[in-house]
Amino acid sequence: MDHRRHQDIADNQDAGVIAAPPEGAADYWAKLKEEMKAAAPQLGIDKIGVASAAPFAELKQRLIRHRELGYESGFEEPDLDKRTTPELLLPGAQSIIAIAIAYPSKLPNPPKSEPGARRGIMARSAWGEDYHTVLRDRLAKLETWLRERVPEMRAESMVDTGELSDRAVAERAGIGWSAKNCSIISPEFGSWIYLGEMITNLPLPPDKPVTESCGECTKCIDACPTGALVGPGQLNAQRCVSFITQTKDWVPEEFMKKIGNRLYGCDTCQTVCPANRGKNFTHQPELQPDPELAKPLLVPLLTIGNREFKERYGRTSSAWRGKKPIQRNAVIALGTFKDKSAVPHLEGVLLTDPRPVLRGTAAWSLGQIGGEEAEAALRKALQTETDEEAVRYIERALERLAEPEGAAPETEKTSSLQ
Numbered sequence: 001m002d003h004r005r006h007q008d009i010a011d012n013q014d015a016g017v018i019a020a021p022p023e024g025a026a027d028y029w030a031k032l033k034e035e036m037k038a039a040a041p042q043l044g045i046d047k048i049g050v051a052s053a054a055p056f057a058e059l060k061q062r063l064i065r066h067r068e069l070g071y072e073s074g075f076e077e078p079d080l081d082k083r084t085t086p087e088l089l090l091p092g093a094q095s096i097i098a099i100a101i102a103y104p105s106k107l108p109n110p111p112k113s114e115p116g117a118r119r120g121i122m123a124r125s126a127w128g129e130d131y132h133t134v135l136r137d138r139l140a141k142l143e144t145w146l147r148e149r150v151p152e153m154r155a156e157s158m159v160d161t162g163e164l165s166d167r168a169v170a171e172r173a174g175i176g177w178s179a180k181n182c183s184i185i186s187p188e189f190g191s192w193i194y195l196g197e198m199i200t201n202l203p204l205p206p207d208k209p210v211t212e213s214c215g216e217c218t219k220c221i222d223a224c225p226t227g228a229l230v231g232p233g234q235l236n237a238q239r240c241v242s243f244i245t246q247t248k249d250w251v252p253e254e255f256m257k258k259i260g261n262r263l264y265g266c267d268t269c270q271t272v273c274p275a276n277r278g279k280n281f282t283h284q285p286e287l288q289p290d291p292e293l294a295k296p297l298l299v300p301l302l303t304i305g306n307r308e309f310k311e312r313y314g315r316t317s318s319a320w321r322g323k324k325p326i327q328r329n330a331v332i333a334l335g336t337f338k339d340k341s342a343v344p345h346l347e348g349v350l351l352t353d354p355r356p357v358l359r360g361t362a363a364w365s366l367g368q369i370g371g372e373e374a375e376a377a378l379r380k381a382l383q384t385e386t387d388e389e390a391v392r393y394i395e396r397a398l399e400r401l402a403e404p405e406g407a408a409p410e411t412e413k414t415s416s417l418q
């Protein structure tokens with residue numbers, strides 16, 4: 001297309017706000033959009049769409065209700081006006097360009113989790129390099145591409161940690177449908193996509209939302225281990241295993257076994273989804289998983305030092321909460337596996353770890369595994385433990401061991417171990 005045409009449009013601008021297009025300009029922006037879509041693969045972008053920058057009025061009502069019900073995780077941007085009014089984030093906002101990057105859903109040669117060498121599992125979204133870095137790189141490339149054509153463009157890009165709802169933007173831009181498991185599912189890539197966006201002052205014509213939907217399926221709601229999907233597309237984040245694995249404090253006992261061997265995040269509502277069948281995209285170089293990091297041995301994680309943790313996991317998105325939640329989850333996983341060879345290692349945590357949450361959680365795990373060695377460790381810890389909550393966990397573990405074999409209610413789904 002003729003980019004000299006653009007100068008006429010730029011002349012119509014006042015303080016960076018792109019004014020009403022002169023004759024033929026609508027055509028110009030439509031062509032620019034088509035060119036941008038054609039350039040997306042070279043920019044490393046798997047799917048791109050355009051949404052209008054109009055306020056997300058319906059979403060705002062939804063977010064207010066979500067908060068009232070206590071369903072937030074606390075990781076969301078708290079200012080609901082900013083979350084739903086692109087104009088507040090970029091004065092003169094006219095369009096939002098949504099991008100999606102597909103990530104792998106299968107590990108090449110996954111290492112086996114075996115007795116004596118049990119392993120945990122990281123969620124697929126944390127397998128490769130941190131997606132924030134990857135998407136920011138793609139958005140920067142896109143911005144450069146656009147600026148070469150519209151030098152005075154103004155833009156505000158964000159991924160995950162920005163104010164906007166990435167899913168609501170992606171839905172409006174036609175990236176995919178808003179599914180019953182809450183994910184945006186793209187017909188091409190399934191839900192294994194990361195989302196990001198760029199608010200711009202360019203009057204690009206918007207795309208249409210996709211027409212596919214979940215239909216009558218409810219597999220994700222049925223499979224959710226904690227009942228966190230309280231309805232179609234409605235999540236109580238406080239019950240979501242993905243959220244719980246990212247907390248740093250005590251895990252309520254109700255959720256311990258539901259965590260299974262998940263070390264970070266939860267993929268159950270996506271792995272059961274028929275729309276994801278056969279979807280495994282491995283073409284993004286930075287997102288290739290290292291199977292030893294994605295499915296690591298549990299025992300070495302218990303004593304991993306800060307420097308080693310940073311070296312191993314610092315480049316992935318699982319590291320943002322530090323090593324503590326992952327170590328706590330490794331302790332829980334060892335208890336859920338009930339592998340007796342883990343007892344000396346858990347005893348080490350129970351008696352020497354400086355963090356009460358780790359000590360108390362180790363007590364829970366020893367109570368699950370049982371046996372004389374585990375009981376002796378718990379009794380020893382009871383004599384020296386000073387943290388009130390940790391003492392409670394030790395006492396409950398000992399009570400559990402005193403119950404006759406099989407008396408403890410086993411209501412948990414065993415499928416939590418992967």
Ligand code: B12
Binds near residue numbers: 062
């Ligand atoms: C907070 C947060 C979490 C929280 C809460 C998740 C949630 N569902 O609310 C926790 C920690 C639990 C979490 C978990 C996960 N997350 Co998260 N998370 C976010 C974050 C930062 C904000 C989400 C939010 O505001 N939720 C509030 C809800 C109410 O709004 P929403 O989902 O954004 O918007 C939808 C609803 O409002 C709905 N809606 C609007 N009106 C109405 C009306 C009705 C009647 C209904 C039914 C629905 C509805 O439609 C909107 C569009 O789908 C976003 C990044 C971002 N800035 O947006 C990532 C994000 C949603 N997470 C992401 C991922 C990958 C995950 C996990 C898969 C990670 C994992 N493997 O463990 C899980 C999935 C859990 C799940 N089933 O949702 C991706 C999703 C990619 C995709 N394909 O959809 C995002 C977009 C990050 C990114 N940039 O890629 N996450």
Ligand code: SF4
Binds near residue numbers: 181227235241268270
């Ligand atoms: S991520 Fe796990 S716990 Fe959360 S809604 Fe999906 S299946 Fe349920």
Ligand code: SF4
Binds near residue numbers: 179217218219221274
């Ligand atoms: S499992 Fe079924 S209901 Fe759930 S997101 Fe997939 S298609 Fe939709």
